[in-house]
Amino acid sequence: SEVTEALDEYLSDFLFPPTENGGDPRACPLCASEGRANGRLSLRGGKFGAFVACVNYPECKFTRRFAQPGGEGEDGVDDGVIGQHPETGEDIHRKTGRYGPYVQMGEGKDAKRASIPKDLDDFDLDWAVKLLDLPRIVGAHPDTGKEIEANIGRYGPYLRHDGKYGKLTNTREVFEVGMNRAVDLLAQAANRGAGTRAAAEPIATLGAHPTSGGEIKVMPGRYGPYVTDGTTNATIPKDTKPEDVTIDAAIALIDARIAKGPPAKKGRKKAAPKKAAAKKPAAKKTPAKKKAPAKKKAAPAAD
Template sequence: LEAIGHETQPPARFTEASLVKMLESEGIGRPSTYASIIGTITDERKGYAQLVGNTLVPTFTAFAVVDLLEKHFPDIVDLKFTSKMEQTLDDIATGEVDWLPYLKEFYLGNDGLETQVKERDSNIDPKEARTIHLEDLDTKIRISRTGAYIESENGNINLPKDMPPADLNPEQVEVLLKGPKQLGTHPETGEPIYVKLGPYGHYLQLGDKTDENPKPKNVSIPPKVKPEAVTLDMAVRLLSLPRTLGVHPDTGRKIQAAIGRFGPYIVHDLGKDEEGKAAKDYRSIKAPDDVTTITLDRALELFAEPKAVRGKRGTATPIRELGAHPSDGEPVNIYNGPYGAYIKHGKVNASIPEGHTVEDIPMDVAVQALEAKAGTKKATKGKKTTTTAKKTTAKKTSTKTATKTTAKKTTTKAAAAKKSTGTSKRVKTND
């Protein structure tokens, strides 16, 4: 007998592009709605998923929401249900299906959304709905307004906001339940110094929390420093933050060095702006500079450098140039987008038709795709013009058209919500 090794790995997580590809294969969403679906999933206020690099990583909140929907509203997260709804919405948009009977059935039917909510709401236990059960973990994890936490006999232990459920294992839970590690005592105050874990990562705390000292001083541990690598000397230096480095020679106002949620930084107090609000100028501190040793002269050098504009992008470079458009001579190029390659001519963007690739698509096929896309936009504009004309013709027709338009928007919005929820389900499955 020969022993054959076999390793199993969990399915790869979705990227934005692979998620859109999956949605297309399931018939969910349309090119015009993919961006809003991704936006809903990654919205920090909702907290369903985090973008780590280009990977979508589900959060504890996503697990709780999907579990609730699967138990009590399974249709809402059923891919076939959502796909069928998409097709019906398309038929309503083309006039093949009447919107009013569909909406009545959807909301007010025997098994409509209103009926489902009324019947099942009383069966939902709020505490259980906020509880997550993970494989190989006996610990109870609950969701609160401030994030996920472990429930224990000695109190609740917050989990870092950037910690995905897949990274929480029994060993980590055991460390968390043991409580904060004491590094030693501060040489000047004699107070204990602890390494603790909060919603935004590990941090240092000086002293114990008491009635006389309800808010002990704390400071974040720099992102690139492992908690176990923090020494007592380093902790004392970090707890000295924020440090006042001196005053700016031009403004006479103080410059400080500190650590925040996103790492170490220096800040220049600029006083009040024209609206009377506090104005400050920030710069990140990057290696080899150290927040605990940076000098005033070095800080002035950093402030003298041009400030980087977050999120600023340069002009996109085409991955292939097809040539001049036969009708106006303007360039027709192919670019890489967040959801794959696309053809661009002026302000019109079109997807590469099936059966063609970036390398082999000819100019005539690209022109046809652009004309089809432009024709769709013109048809949409034509509908708006017709609606306006109807409003001018008769008051009754105007009211009817307005009602119809509003209903369509409501239906689309409801569909978008369902698509987002359905997507969360897939994110959970691929975790």
């Protein structure tokens, strides 16, 4: 529409800032990687708001949310198909995104993605399948009967059991750790966290809060994991894994907690006022008996 075209021109410097190599900031990276000519990016209007897309759509599927390049939601550059999943037969793509290389199977909201860890020098299709099939269930904990899960989060490999976490040393251990070592690592993590909350080790450190300036951390808590900027604590929703919390999500949780205001303090119930003691009726004063006036002595009779 004319409005979208006007916004595209007006916001050009914001949406398409100069590139480091001096190239065309509107050049479509996906078209460039796939050898298509004339791939240029522009602002478009959609059902769910404005977004950046390539003029070669629908042949080119590159899209970006209405934000600066590199923001969340930007589709990764497709480096090609590395093979098919042995069980589903679906293509597995290797892509490069904001946080580095990753693999993807499927499209849209149902797509499965997994980051490629830096410590995998021999990455191949077998590793891609293993990563996409995570989490791996190690087994049932001998004390609780609940499952121990090995997985890779944004901040590295870890174990999870009954809402508690233990760290693994490398990616390979996620697929090799056995029950005995898993139980030992979880016990060690529990012992380290047995001190005060102030001494607890953060699950992740995300960066500075844009308003308070405080460092945002994901912390384990007695009543569940939470995020804090050192001043405000905000509980992480139960359906969100703490290791998957991004800095944007943490800021939103903290800001929402601030907007609610401080928790209401429970005041002590005031004791019922004591009833004033009933006044005793004043004692009746008995009037003092008046003394009869002294009788005057009769004057002596005259001779």
